[in-house]
Amino acid sequence: MVAPSDLPACATNQVESYRLIHSKFPPIGLFDDVADADEFEALYTLQALTNPRLRNEVGDLGLLPVDEIPFGIRGCSYATAPFTHVNPNGSRFSDGSFGVLYVADSLSAAIAEVKYHQQAYWQKVPSLHFERFVFRGLKCVFDEGGCRDALTLARTHAIYHLDAYHASRELGGELRRSASVGLRYHSVRYEGAICWALMTPQYVRDVIQTTHLEMIWNGSIAQVNRLSAIPVQQK
Structure with missing residues (x-):
């Protein structure tokens, strides 16, 4: 090997x-709507209260450290989705x-x-x-x-x-x-x-x-x- x-x-x-x-x-809007990890955490917590499908849309965040998500770039969701x-x-x-x-x-x-x-x-x-x-x-x-x-x-x-x-x-x-x-x-x-x-x-x-x-x-x-x-x- x-x-x-x-x-x-x-x-x-x-x-x-x-x-x-x-x-x-489709693109995952939540990843593209925020500029950094702090904004993401706040918006995710808020939307999770009213959107039961959010977990399915965003995926398993336990598989990817939030500090590795390239917030703020164009197409952040396209870059992140394969990992969640x-x-x-x-x-x-x-x-x-x-x-x-x-x-x-x-x-x-x-x-x-x-x-x-x-x-x-x-x-x-x-x-x-x-x-x-x-x-x-x-x-x-x-x-x-x-x-x-x-x-x-x-x-x-x-x-x-x-x-x-x-x-x-x-x-x-x-x-x-x-x-x-x-x-x-x-x-x-x-x-x-x-x-x-x-x-x-x-x-x-x-x-x-x-x-x-x-x-x-x-x-x-x-x-x-x-x-x-x-x-x-x-x-």
Whole structure:
């Protein structure tokens, strides 16, 4: 097994990256409505008295120290949600007990990563013959300083296995326990691309939506289309 200390640390560098999220997940307004942790605590306490759905919207705050939430940035909720709404089935670098913010160096790479996992999931639903899934395309700016650099590992290393995540989850767990910023690594689904697995949203500087995309399911992901708005002339 490779340990985080075996990998060099990335130098401080502002990175522009991309991510897709399903459009059924709206931004969490509470994260975007406050400027700092004190305002958040006060507003959360107040809204919790009258909004029984608040816990479902915000997620499990016990999974993320409040001082790691990047209050005041654009798209704070997009940066924070992966850490408070954790997929219990896990991911490449998580066993499902903690969240990870995954981003890629291009929109094409982000599409390829999501397309693979969507296809793997929906192929297990034989009754689904046709469907349309809509995603938000996000641009995320963050500082990769302190991320461990797995680009130094050969693409044949066990953490890059197509479907077996044992080695990569061991590394992810060690990154989490050692409070590492994250990991820079080769994309497994898009040749030549780079991805990051961020273990904290703390160093995210900006997240904005740049596009809407749809994936058409017809026994497999048959198409990926960019959606655009058509201006309607007012009478």
